[in-house]
Amino acid sequence: MxxxxxxxxxxxxxxxxxxxxxxxxxxxxxxxxxxxxxxxxxxxxxxxxxxxxxxxxxxxxxxxxxxxxxxxxxYAPRPIRSLRLVYDDALKYPYKYLDRAALRHLFDQRGTCDDVLIVQKGCLTDTSYCNLALFDGTRWCTPATPLLPGTQRQYLLDQGVLSEDTIRVEDLRQFQQIRLFNAMLPWEEGPTLSTEQVVG
Structure with missing residues (x-):
C-alpha cells in the first residue's frame, strides 16, 4: 500500500x-x-x-x-524548554510520511517535558519534529544518524554552519547547548536549550 x-x-x-x-x-x-x-x-x-x-x-x-x-x-512555533530521552531501536522514518503515528507514540512519552529526543542504538537522532545540533564551545555538531535528514539540516551542512558526528547518549554532557531546527524553524530562530534541560 x-x-x-x-x-x-x-x-x-x-x-x-x-x-x-x-x-x-x-x-x-x-x-x-x-x-x-x-x-x-x-x-x-x-x-x-x-x-x-x-x-x-x-x-x-x-x-x-x-x-x-x-x-x-x-505558523507560530511552540516553545520548547525541555526534552526527554526516549529509546526506540525499531522506529524507521526514512521518508517524510503523512502517517506520524509511531512518532506520536514516542511524543506521548514526554511526561512533563515539551518534546522527546529519540535515541536509537545508543545514538541521538531527532526530536519528534526537529533535527538538532549540539554546541561544544567551539562548533555545532548534528547527529550523523537522524531519523529524517531535513532540508534545513542539509542547507546548514552545505553552508558549513554544522558538521556531522556520531553523538551517543553518554556524549551529551560534553556539549553545552542543543538547538532545534526544521524547515519552519530557521537556524537563527530555533529553540536553544542547555543540555541540562535534557532529562531521562
Whole structure:
C-alpha cells in the first residue's frame, strides 16, 4: 500500500524558502518509493494564495504518485524548554510520511517535558519534529544518524554552519547547548536549550 508523503515548506513574507532542497527530497522520495521520476517544479506547482500577506505560513504538499493536496496555514512555533530521552531501536522514518503515528507514540512519552529526543542504538537522532545540533564551545555538531535528514539540516551542512558526528547518549554532557531546527524553524530562530534541560 502506498503511504502518502508530505513536504512542509516555509512561506516567509510571500517567499517560499529553500525550494531546491525540498524539490531534491521530493524527487528522491518519489523515485525510491516507485512513484515516478518525472520532474515536479515546485515553483510552478505551488501558487501562493493572494490572501496570504506578510508573515510566516506553512505550506504542506501531500503527494504519492500525484499531488494529493496543498494546504496553507499560519505558523507560530511552540516553545520548547525541555526534552526527554526516549529509546526506540525499531522506529524507521526514512521518508517524510503523512502517517506520524509511531512518532506520536514516542511524543506521548514526554511526561512533563515539551518534546522527546529519540535515541536509537545508543545514538541521538531527532526530536519528534526537529533535527538538532549540539554546541561544544567551539562548533555545532548534528547527529550523523537522524531519523529524517531535513532540508534545513542539509542547507546548514552545505553552508558549513554544522558538521556531522556520531553523538551517543553518554556524549551529551560534553556539549553545552542543543538547538532545534526544521524547515519552519530557521537556524537563527530555533529553540536553544542547555543540555541540562535534557532529562531521562
Amino acid at each position: 502506498n503511504l502518502p508523503c508530505i513536504e512542509t515548506i516555509c512561506l516567509r513574507n510571500r517567499q517560499l524558502q529553500h525550494l531546491a532542497y525540498h524539490e531534491q527530497r521530493l524527487h528522491r522520495t518519489r523515485a525510491a518509493l516507485g512513484w515516478g521520476t518525472d520532474h515536479w517544479p515546485l515553483a510552478q506547482l505551488l501558487k501562493v494564495p493572494e490572501a496570504l500577506g506578510p508573515g510566516t505560513y506553512k505550506c504542506r504538499l501531500t503527494y504519492a504518485q500525484e499531488v494529493e493536496n496543498v494546504e496553507w496555514e499560519s
